[in-house]
Amino acid sequence: MLTILIVDDEEVIRKGLAKIINRSGAGFEVIGDVNNGLEALEFIKNRLPDVIITDIKMPGMDGIELIKQLETLHPSIKKIMISGFNEFNYVRDSMKLGALDYLLKPVDDVQLLTLLSKIEDSIKNENELRINDIRLKVKLNESLPFLKEQFIEELIKGKKFSRQDLASKLDYFNLQEETGNYYVIIVSINKYKVITREIGMEEARIKAYIIKNITEETIRISSSYVSYTDPLGLVIAISIPSGEEELIHKIVKGIGDNLQRYAAKIDCTIAIGSLSTDLLDLKSSYNHAVSALKRRFYRDKYAVIDYYAEAEFMHFNADFPAYLVDRFEDQLKNAFEISNAKQAESAIEDFCTILVKNNMDPGEVVNIFINAFIKIQSDISDFNRAVHELYGSDYFYINEIGIYDCLSDFKKYNLFIYSDVLKKMMSNRKRKEGKLVDIVKDYVTKHYNEDVTLSKIAEITYVNSSYICDLFKNQTGENFIEYLTKIRIEKAKLLLKDARFKTYEVGDKVGYSDATYFSRVFKKIVGISPTEYRNIVK
Structure with a gap:
């Protein structure tokens, strides 16, 4: 059974995590929850957990110092950080000090339980390997x-x-x-x-x-x-x-x-x-x-x-110019924000060239790429979703990137993973955009006789009206007003076949309160006036 200690200064978070874990049915056990790092170290004197889940910012002793202490006192304990989007630098420091992984607030139940299962399997494998090695040593003297x-x-x-x-x-x-x-x-x-x-x-x-x-x-x-x-x-x-x-x-x-x-x-x-x-x-x-x-x-x-x-x-450069790292992170992040695969590829290629010229320490190179990945994952929700859809919720970039011992393979993997994720993001965005256009069309179909505006549609879709305007044009080949006018005129043509409605009434029923304006728009689209059209189809 995997034993877990939760460390957070917010009781509601501690109790919430404990509830998720204890009710999972996975055989995990929360053996305690404490308020800060000092209380955690005191707790561990009496009972050693397999895993510690700790917040970053806490009174007394924060999560960073706790991880540092644990690496010295109890390195076998697996350490998980929980952090908010604005705590990126702290997450980076914790990973350097020995944190196994991190989870973003609010903690996703599935990700938490998946990570714990993975840790449990890892501990089992470590124990089995240790036992097998001992048995082998004894057997072979x-x-x-x-x-x-x-x-x-x-x-x-x-x-x-x-x-x-x-x-x-x-x-x-x-x-x-x-x-x-x-x-x-x-x-x-x-x-x-x-x-x-x-x-x-x-x-x-x-x-x-x-x-x-x-x-x-x-x-x-x-x-x-x-x-x-x-x-x-x-x-x-x-x-x-x-x-x-x-x-x-x-x-x-x-x-x-x-x-x-x-x-x-x-x-x-x-x-x-x-x-x-x-x-x-x-x-x-x-x-x-x-x-x-x-x-x-x-x-x-x-x-x-x-x-x-x-x-x-032989003297590797550990003090890499910060502005170059920031520029790389910004270029890579921007490439995903605007769905530009060429920019993402160029950012990686150009940065690797700079690394070679500066003789950057390979360990620091790995850290820079890990930090860039975490930053994009934290700032762009579509990126995180695409990663999980492609590789599963148990995928961790940190574990994958450290296996390469030459820059060419390291770069090749990064080019592949970022290209793969960007393609998935673009596919997801295209599908999402298609749904948005369908929503706009459906709204027009149902409300064509009302005062229909992009602003009203923006309110119900929670999307900027300018974005809707551009998207609609790109997706359908016609602008929003053209589409709305087309639907109204098609409805008007049907109503004009009904002799019960006068021409101005037809205009009013399809959203034109001004009869003169209705006639002008109708003639522009159909080529003849509403009255001439009625006489033809009567």
């Missing part, structure tokens, strides 16, 4: 290799060990400290997250295992090494004798050649960090390898990326 890899990761990432501790750990895991220098390299499968989604986690792990075997067998021929696997890929610290620094490039070339020969279908990037002279000082080499790997984002083709060879590009 992998406890020692696991601890060994954990130690290597700590060593490479810069955990502080004394010389004595290092010697003890090396002896325990049957490792030797080589004399000379070290390089940290990262061998990363390109599009690994995309591959995982397409073929499944198990098959993706098999590919990673193949890469690990080929790489380590290649290194083993000419050098000593230690390695571990993390989300970036296979991380390896390679021992290189002093004065033979060029050996690292020969080893990396050998790895690349063997990967091409034995695993050509698994595309990889190899990032080389800087030289380190001490096994206890591998962190800088590792960090430089990570920076080198980030350059993959701006590569059209994947290859070997050497930190030293591309040192001038």
Whole structure:
């Protein structure tokens, strides 16, 4: 059962959310509702929820600070923000601090329950994966290799060990400290997250295992090494004798050649960090390898990326000019407001070109696009509706956009998603506009004998009269007055066949109180006067 804590300073919202959740029949349980972040932290001391749903602005401790505290104290708790349309900046900050997702006020019942179901499935999957991993380790007697890899990761990432501790750990895991220098390299499968989604986690792990075997067998021929696997890929610290620094490039070339020969279908990037002279000082080499790997984002083709060879590009720009971001967001938003697909495409293409020129940090690029999406979603209701109609209420752009590790694929996805949504919005708007024209025609048919004006129609449709005028002309090919006159004259022609009505009475019955004006309009449309028409059809 998924347990939930609700945090909001408005009791009516807390009770309302609790009512929705508890009556859903989905097996969710609201275990408490509190007034602010301080009360939430106090509550959690006694009982830990699976999920916290929190408002942003609250007295005592707001939602942003609460999420920050939870990320430190209880990172396993899933965090959902609820916000109003005018709290966009706070939503962005909360997502950076660790909020899983957000919901806009007023909270939609279906979206809330769908998100909770998704979180429940995610937690179940995480637990199952954790249990399966443990069982696998026990079954294959992998406890020692696991601890060994954990130690290597700590060593490479810069955990502080004394010389004595290092010697003890090396002896325990049957490792030797080589004399000379070290390089940290990262061998990363390109599009690994995309591959995982397409073929499944198990098959993706098999590919990673193949890469690990080929790489380590290649290194083993000419050098000593230690390695571990993390989300970036296979991380390896390679021992290189002093004065033979060029050996690292020969080893990396050998790895690349063997990967091409034995695993050509698994595309990889190899990032080389800087030289380190001490096994206890591998962190800088590792960090430089990570920076080198980030350059993959701006590569059209994947290859070997050497930190030293591309040192001038290794300092990514995190302080991107705000006006450029604002302009991009405004151009993209405006494209959806005016249904201009070319403008949306140009906004994305041009902005990506600017990103490359400014060497923007890839992580910040993702954040900029997420913020732009959230802003459009918040400001344009038609956009949000189109997204849900196309991809379902469980679609979250935030989860989709982070799987791409190169700009070309990242841009391609954004061009696709925005184009797809805009087409849907235009289709929805066209259908809506068609209905509006039908409403106008129906009103004219029923009220042609009255003082019919666009202003009156605007009042009943809640649409601007100028917009109705332009829309009617575009949809029917004739303006509103022409259509109204046509309907009135057609009705007049029917009434003129009835001898009981005098000509001026016919005019009055179809909306013309001035008989002279009626005769003039009738003759203009029909070509003859009402009296002449009556004599002909009598």
